[in-house]
Amino acid sequence: MYKIVSAIFLAENIKxxxxxxxxxxxxxxxxxxxxxxxxxxxxxxxxxxxxxxxEKGTITIIVxxxxxxxxxxxxxxxxxxxxxxxxxxxxxxxIEKFGTAVSIGGGVGTAIAYPTAVxxxxxxxxxxxxxGARSKDLVIxxxxxxxxxxxxxxxxxxxxxxxxxxxxxxxxxxxxxxxTIDYVLAIGPIPMMRAIAEVTRPYHIKTVVSLNxxxxxxxxxxxxxxxxxxxxxxxxxxxxxxxxxxxxxFKNLSDRNKxxxxxxKQSSDAHVHVCKLxxxx
Amino acid sequence: MDAQHITTKERLAIPRQxxxxxxxxxxxxxxxxxxxxxxxxxxxxxxxxxxxxxDPVCIKGCPVNIKIxxxxxxxxxxxxxxxxxxIKEDNVLPAICGRVCPQEDQCEKMCILTxxxxxxxxxxxxxFAGDYERESGNVExxxxxxxxxxxxxxxxxxxxxxxxxNDLIQLGHAVxxxxxxxxxxxxxxxxIPEFRLPKTIVKGEIEGLKQxxxxxxxxxxxxxxxxxxxxxxxxxFDAVFIGVGAxxxxxxxxxxxNLLGVYSANEFLTRVNxxxxxxxxxxxxxxxxxxxxxxxxxxxxxxxxxxxxxxxRLGAEHAYIVYRRSEAEMPARxxxxxxAQKEGIEFMLLMNPVEFIGxxxxxxxxxxCIRMELGEPDxxxxxxxxxxxxxxxxxxxxxxxxxxxxxxxxxIKQTTPDIxxxxxxxIVVDINTMATSKENVYAGGDIVTGGATVILAMGAGRxxxxxxxxxxxxx
Numbered sequence: 001m002y003k004i005v006s007a008i009f010l011a012e013n014i015k016x017x018x019x020x021x022x023x024x025x026x027x028x029x030x031x032x033x034x035x036x037x038x039x040x041x042x043x044x045x046x047x048x049x050x051x052x053x054x055e056k057g058t059i060t061i062i063v064x065x066x067x068x069x070x071x072x073x074x075x076x077x078x079x080x081x082x083x084x085x086x087x088x089x090x091x092x093x094x095i096e097k098f099g100t101a102v103s104i105g106g107g108v109g110t111a112i113a114y115p116t117a118v119x120x121x122x123x124x125x126x127x128x129x130x131x132g133a134r135s136k137d138l139v140i141x142x143x144x145x146x147x148x149x150x151x152x153x154x155x156x157x158x159x160x161x162x163x164x165x166x167x168x169x170x171x172x173x174x175x176x177x178x179x180t181i182d183y184v185l186a187i188g189p190i191p192m193m194r195a196i197a198e199v200t201r202p203y204h205i206k207t208v209v210s211l212n213x214x215x216x217x218x219x220x221x222x223x224x225x226x227x228x229x230x231x232x233x234x235x236x237x238x239x240x241x242x243x244x245x246x247x248x249x250f251k252n253l254s255d256r257n258k259x260x261x262x263x264x265k266q267s268s269d270a271h272v273h274v275c276k277l278x279x280x281x
Numbered sequence: 282m283d284a285q286h287i288t289t290k291e292r293l294a295i296p297r298q299x300x301x302x303x304x305x306x307x308x309x310x311x312x313x314x315x316x317x318x319x320x321x322x323x324x325x326x327x328x329x330x331x332x333x334x335x336d337p338v339c340i341k342g343c344p345v346n347i348k349i350x351x352x353x354x355x356x357x358x359x360x361x362x363x364x365x366x367x368i369k370e371d372n373v374l375p376a377i378c379g380r381v382c383p384q385e386d387q388c389e390k391m392c393i394l395t396x397x398x399x400x401x402x403x404x405x406x407x408x409f410a411g412d413y414e415r416e417s418g419n420v421e422x423x424x425x426x427x428x429x430x431x432x433x434x435x436x437x438x439x440x441x442x443x444x445x446x447n448d449l450i451q452l453g454h455a456v457x458x459x460x461x462x463x464x465x466x467x468x469x470x471x472x473i474p475e476f477r478l479p480k481t482i483v484k485g486e487i488e489g490l491k492q493x494x495x496x497x498x499x500x501x502x503x504x505x506x507x508x509x510x511x512x513x514x515x516x517x518f519d520a521v522f523i524g525v526g527a528x529x530x531x532x533x534x535x536x537x538x539n540l541l542g543v544y545s546a547n548e549f550l551t552r553v554n555x556x557x558x559x560x561x562x563x564x565x566x567x568x569x570x571x572x573x574x575x576x577x578x579x580x581x582x583x584x585x586x587x588x589x590x591x592x593x594r595l596g597a598e599h600a601y602i603v604y605r606r607s608e609a610e611m612p613a614r615x616x617x618x619x620x621a622q623k624e625g626i627e628f629m630l631l632m633n634p635v636e637f638i639g640x641x642x643x644x645x646x647x648x649x650c651i652r653m654e655l656g657e658p659d660x661x662x663x664x665x666x667x668x669x670x671x672x673x674x675x676x677x678x679x680x681x682x683x684x685x686x687x688x689x690x691x692x693i694k695q696t697t698p699d700i701x702x703x704x705x706x707x708i709v710v711d712i713n714t715m716a717t718s719k720e721n722v723y724a725g726g727d728i729v730t731g732g733a734t735v736i737l738a739m740g741a742g743r744x745x746x747x748x749x750x751x752x753x754x755x756x
Contacts, residue, residue, distance in 0.1 A: 023506050037463055043556065043565035044463075069565060084463040086500035216556065216566070219461050219502050220690050221471075222548035223530045228539055233532060238691060252539055255643040259541050263567035270562060 001081040005058050010140040011133075013065045014108055015074045016050070022057030024049070024087045030119040031093030031112075031210065031242055034059065035218040037084040038072050045069050046215045046237075048112040049088060059087075062111030062140065068267040089218045090241045093119060098183035098206070101125040102174070104167050104196060106132045106188020110141050112210055113187045117148050125183070126150050130170050132188065136161035168195045181205050186245065190254045197245035207245035211236050213253060214260070228252045285358075289332050297399040298327040305623040309593050312475045312559060315620055316380075321361065324409040328357035331401045334393055339403060342391035344740040347371045349388055349403055356406055365414035366421060368407060373447040373489075374440070374739065376415060376482045379408025381473060382736045383614050415485050422492055426453035431753040434459060434518040436503045439467020441524030441726030441738035441745075443490065448746035450493045454753065457518075459501040464555060467526055468727075469735070471555040472547070474587050476594070477617075480554075504692025509700070509722060520721045520749045523700075523708060524742060527727035528690025532683055533579070537637030542569060542645035546578070546588045546684035553591050569680050572596035577648060577676065579603050579634055580684030581611035582732075586621050588682045593624055600626050601676070605633040605653050605666040631655070631666065635673065637681060647677045686732050693728075700724075707731055715745035723749055 005018045024034060033048045051060040065071035076082070093116045101120045105113030110131050121127045129149040133139045135158045146152040154162030155170050163170050167188070175181060184207040186196040193209040200207040213225040213236050220238040227236050228249035234240060301317040302308075308315055319327065337350040347368055355364035368375045384390075384404035392400035414420055432455040435442045443466075446456045464470050466483045491497065501507055503525055512518045530545035532538050549568065552558040556566035576592040578585045581604040593600040602621070604611060607630050611618060622628070629650070636649040652672035655664035689706035701709040701718035708717055708724040715723045725741025727733055 023501070027506065041557075041564045084500050086461065086463070086502060087506065089502065089505055216548055216551050217462060217471075219505075220529050220692065222551050223532065223545040224548040226532075226539060233534075233539065235529065238529070252643075255541060256539065259569075260567045263561065263570075267562050267565060267567075 002085045004076050004078055004080045006078045007076055011138045014140055016060060016062050018058045018060045019085060020057060021059050021085050025052040025054045025057050025059050028052045028088040029092030030115040032088035032090050034085050034087035038069060038082050040083060043069055044216060046218055050111040050115060062108060064108040067264050068271040071271060089237060093242055095119045095123050097124040100181050101183040102128045102181055104130045104186040106167055106192040109188030114141050114144055116185055121148050130155060130167045132167035168199050171199050175203060190250055194250040201246055208242050209245040209248060210241045211243060211253060213256060287329055292330055292332050293398060295326060295330045297402055298323045300405050309624050312594060314479050315476050318412055319405055319409045324356055324406060325359060327402050328353045328406055338391045339388040342388040344736050345371050352410060353406055361410060361413040362419055364410040368410055373444055374486050375407050376411030378736055379404050379411055380478050383734060385615055420489060423451055425451050425493060429453040431519045433749060434512045434521045437467055437524035437526055438465040439524060439526050440735045441742040444739040445522045445742035445746045446495045447490055448743055450495050452750045457496040457498060460499045461502040463499050465497055471551045474554055474591050504696040509697045519753055522745050523724040523728060524726045525690060525728050527687035527732045529688045531686050531688055535634060535636055537639055540637050540639040540645045541643050542679055543637055543681045546584045546682050549588055549682050559595060573598050574679040575599040575677060576680040577601040577603050577678045578682040578684055581613055583613045583617060585684035586613045586617045588684055589626050590621055590624060593626060601629050602626060603629045603632050603634060607631055610663040645679060645681055647675045648681060649673055649675050689728060714748035715741055
């Protein structure tokens, strides 16, 4: 069992959870993830590590309540236990001094873009961050992103905070302004990552995305997380999760992620029903 | 009959005792074990068939040289606990091996009776002894030698790791087993289905090791959570045994392999066995809903049969094995093949898939196969399947499970480059000692041999334990 040290909401439905996991805290690098099983009948879900404190022996994850498991996680408070956490898994982000590096996070993807932005800064890059959300109240890690950036931008779909529009438009604007960009990291919903890839493709800017396919073990044993990259099958859990955005078959990823839509809805509805019952009682 | 005073002629007159089993039409609707086990009476009767050869050749057929003649004699005499103890001198997991060993290719193949009769049912008797001991509650813990002060890390809690840990702890070393998954047992829990090996049996065997003092650490992935060098240099283990099993499942590299509904056998079996998705939604992990669907498994090994029989139990309308050679070349155990046939599994032999076909939603709808014929023998000694031109046809299926074997997990190779690996990325060892090219690091099981059997992995674990002991004590 692993103890939750702190759990606070960053925005509606998005929670920052710090968990005791000394081995993982010691070894973890930017870009890596953990598999979590909340309880005994739980599924194993991959979540990227947002931060770690090797001294304290804790890691931090940022979770958006989407399906049953993530909502169950988000209902946890400091002092609660979770059954299993394993990691750090996946290959660490490839970090070097590229020159000017843009780290783009869409929604809860910002939680993953953040540690890589920190690592890019440490490696001596001029770091630009673009932090996108649907609206102002869903913007997370604004302060942290700003601290690590040479230039920090917020975009909201509804214009309630920062730049009115999508992260892709902001990126295009930066390119159009004549800025030399050597490296782009984009993490967020699949349509966003695919759109970013199309923005940078004509300029041949090296662009990396972190993929989120369905996983079971997360250690290379099952092949459920296979993705098509450069027309080859890769396992996101051991070969990734970061890949060259210009070579990823996003359509295949998006299709494969729909595999359990029916079951996810069934689980989720049942969970909401139970939660409502609990509240009523 | 009296076990002491029975003539050879009388022994030979006893027919091989059939182990009671669930009827096929019943068992395809549940995940309970197919075989129900011998009763003490049946076991004694079967044991009396053994003529107690002066030179028991059956022992030579056993990878760990269990004293077969002796334990069978004890069963015949009604000394069931004694029999279990005798087996455990050489094999710590009799209840498991009695179930999953390919006895027909090992001990039973050597049995002298096969010349004129059926062999003694050695596997069934081994299983009986193991089960009897466990169910009696009289599992006697073996003697543990005084502590040596040495500590050994075992990576992987599958058959190789468990047998290695068992021997080392009894020799007085401190042993810590690191397991990547949240549950202990490796392939015994994620791979082999409940209907072939009940998980309570695996749990029981592991409990025994815990009582002996073996420490288990779950959620520890070798090469990620811990590296071999960290175990040796930072955590100060005197030796490391790597028994991580086979790794990444192979795919066929044909078009359409990433369509929705195409699985590796590892994924399908892990979802069902380890994550218990047959109990969805009570358990959170879903799996493809096989009910009323057509499911095809590609491959001819034990894993393929485990997968197809699992699909049948999950309600598949048609459950096919598609195999490119003929029945004679199938690597699966004969017994499992017969079980599968009785359960209504449909065998599409001498056929090879060339392309998976999907609908506009990217869901699998069929597989294009080509018919094969057998040509000259290949490297494996089996006749090589050759495609028959213009014989393609489409088999309508909703789910495909690929079961053509596994490659090696790359994580140890990536993080411990000084361990020599073969061209296939398996770890290279001295087969007499299981020592790798790295000082104080040993390996055994599928990570060395590629996909093989539980008993071979256990044998390797024991060989490694013996040489680790020699190395540590000789120091």
